[in-house]
Amino acid sequence: MRFHRLLCGEFFKIRNALVLWVVALIPALMAVLSIFNEYRVGARRAAADGADYWALFAQSNFIFWGQALLPVFAAMIVTLLLYLEHHNQMMKVLLTLPVRRWKVYAAKYVTASALLGLSTIVLLVVTIGGGCVLGGLGLSGFAATEVPWVLLCKAATVFWLATQGLIAIQLLAAWRWPSLVVGIGLGLCGMILSLFAASSASWWRVVPWAYPVRSLRLPEKTVGIDPALLSVAAAALMVAVGLRWMYRRDVN
Template sequence: MMKGFLLSFRSEFYKTRKTLGFWSAILLPLLITLLAFAIFYTKSEKFVMMQPIMLWIQFTMISLGMMGSLLLPMYTIFVAYSVNNVEHKADTWKTLFSLPISRWSVYAAKFLYAVFLIFLCLALFTVLTIGFGNLLSLLKPELKFNNYHMELQLMQVYFKLFLSALGILSIQFLLSLLWKDFLKPMGVGFVATIVGVIAASKNWEYSYAFPYSHPMVALSSMIHKQKGPAKDLVIDVFTKDVFVSLGISAVVFVIGYFIVQKRSVK
């Protein structure tokens, strides 16, 4: 079974390596962090008086502000669709499931490849944010990025965002698996994302239970409450919204497998 899974996972890479879904995982973090770098480089005089910790926060929030509201949910929806669209477009579902590889291996490999693309995107956000921040300290010494180290906190923040996206991914993966056309899964995802953003922005007390709110809720709940003055940021990764996201992801993943196992996927 493991051999079949690895073959299927590798096959997903070869099938998608030239698609927009794959390259978006690389270009999205590159372009957004480059934009943040350009803002700080060209407007450095506005940030000179900031403390190093506040410099990092301001610099990081340019990327996080974009990803935590609409971009991460919409990118997750697009990834879920693009992974399955390869088979829809070529009409190869029947061929794929007729191979001497278990349906579990094929299904799990597709889902985990989508998970991998989300992880790759957010890992690159982490690496590029750290890299561009340190580059600014060399090119603009008056910006004292090198006087504070935020690597651990950035890894925790983006890891939390990654976990918060898994609930959305599992739902959209199943919808895009069952619906061949573009509009249905993307339309449902877009409407749900708008509802989720509104619920989170209005501080609805149950927004943690709605998966499409999770990326935005994850950011608002990330700062660990500390007593007394704090010199460092302490990130609270495993908040209730993250646990709900993981729970939804696991449940929908299993449900999706049984649906795929029982029905003929055209």
């Protein structure tokens, strides 16, 4: 069975499911709220000279998203994806088809990663749209400068790469423990850990939930290891562990 068929199958079965709405609406809602906040704060900040409104606005949006919501959001998305199989006992159907187990696992990972990528795009689009609206509302910092497309797209891409590690961890947990409580509980623990680790000079390296926020730091503040690269490496390791476990497991 070709891998793309499994991927198409993953999107076929979630096309009418709640998970797509969650992916689109939660980051959009968060970004809209931050637009209102920026309107309030930005008006006070208007007198300050030289402020890079776009960078500050995007950074505050992504940091808030990465720190406060992303760990639980990612946990919810990944756990729901697997819950669809566990709860409906579809795992045994999938694994009695002539398909290699690693492909089933990898398809889930790619789907989860794509959904998190989609949520990052939604966040980016609403952020840019919000900046334009704020400019239209008279915040001169937004109105006076061009949208920094390259900077924002690059930041969003790095941010998404930095989420790969936590996606892989959540995926392994969701395969191993079908309960929603375990998956979302792990995400909550990750969020709490990242609150402390993200601002630490060294501890952030051992907390994959902190990588997205660290990836948004200015280059001079991120000394040594790149969080996005570290996240991709952590994802590769966790996926390898997951595939090994998947290959050996009995499906009861």
